[in-house]
Amino acid sequence: MFSCRYIRHLKHSYLLLLSGAIVSFFGSMMNWLDEITLPTKLAFVEDILLSIGLILSATGLLLLFRHQVVQHSLLKKIAATDPLTGALNRRAFKAPKEHKHSERTVFALVDVDHFKRINDTFGHDAGDFVLVELAKLISSHIREEDQFFRWGGEEFLLEFRQAELAQASKRMESLRQLVESSHFNLNGQAIKITVSAGLAAVSPGHGGLEKALKAADEALYRAKGNGRNRIEMAA
Numbered sequence: 001m002f003s004c005r006y007i008r009h010l011k012h013s014y015l016l017l018l019s020g021a022i023v024s025f026f027g028s029m030m031n032w033l034d035e036i037t038l039p040t041k042l043a044f045v046e047d048i049l050l051s052i053g054l055i056l057s058a059t060g061l062l063l064l065f066r067h068q069v070v071q072h073s074l075l076k077k078i079a080a081t082d083p084l085t086g087a088l089n090r091r092a093f094k095a096p097k098e099h100k101h102s103e104r105t106v107f108a109l110v111d112v113d114h115f116k117r118i119n120d121t122f123g124h125d126a127g128d129f130v131l132v133e134l135a136k137l138i139s140s141h142i143r144e145e146d147q148f149f150r151w152g153g154e155e156f157l158l159e160f161r162q163a164e165l166a167q168a169s170k171r172m173e174s175l176r177q178l179v180e181s182s183h184f185n186l187n188g189q190a191i192k193i194t195v196s197a198g199l200a201a202v203s204p205g206h207g208g209l210e211k212a213l214k215a216a217d218e219a220l221y222r223a224k225g226n227g228r229n230r231i232e233m234a235a
């Protein structure tokens with residue numbers, strides 16, 4: 001629907017540009033004829049035609065420019081979004097200017113437990129459905145300033161901003177309990193899942209971000225090893 005509207009608007013701007021050029025052309029022709037023949041009493045028509053041509057062309061150019069801006073921001077949004085869940089993707093996390101990670105940030109790597117079993121039991125489409133529903137559930141229960149990314153496969157990254165490790169772990173624990181107590185209804189069938197999470201705070205200094213991500217990954221590994229459906233914090 002958006003693309004139809006976009007193409008229609010694009011057509012309008014090219015039409016305006018074309019008609020502006022045609023009207024200006026006739027205005028210039030009349031001007032030129034005036035100069036090689038005797039001046040007519042229609043000199044004001046030339047001026048009107050030239051002015052209309054200019055207005056049409058300028059409007060066409062403005063519309064064209066506006067459409068380029070809209071298209072650019074749409075492409076940027078598509079590039080930063082995971083197509084399945086609609087969550088931000090890894091590219092968005094890495095985008096240097098648009099995504100600023102402050103030093104009071106805690107990362108939580110969240111992974112669905114035994115997700116392979118969901119696929120094997122209910123089918124791959126059901127697995128996709130669960131990922132979509134889980135992304136909706138988590139993103140609707142985080143603060144506006146926090147960020148939620150699909151990190152890959154059945155793994156997500158939560159970024160708790162302006163938070164200490166203790167606060168973030170409380171929030172993550174609530175989310176874990178929320179997932180545990182929810183069920184996703186697919187064609188009358190209730191699918192239940194649990195998640196494990198590993199948390200780490202970004203510490204000041206060079207490489208803080210990478211270190212925190214690695215520590216969160218190690219903590220997640222421990223959460224899996226310690227029985228799943230639990231959260232662990234970086235040592």
Ligand SMILES: Nc1nc2c(ncn2[C@@H]2O[C@H](COP(=O)(O)OP(=O)(O)OP(=O)(O)O)[C@@H](O)[C@H]2O)c(=O)[nH]1
Nearest residue numbers: 111112113114115116117119124125127128153154
């Ligand atoms: N439906 C679906 N499955 C996916 C997607 N991405 C990854 N998977 C599946 O997720 C499963 C991950 O399996 P494993 O890495 O063994 O992990 P797991 O079964 O969740 O087990 P643990 O993480 O150890 O609790 C694999 O079967 C992948 O095929 C996806 O986008 N959709």
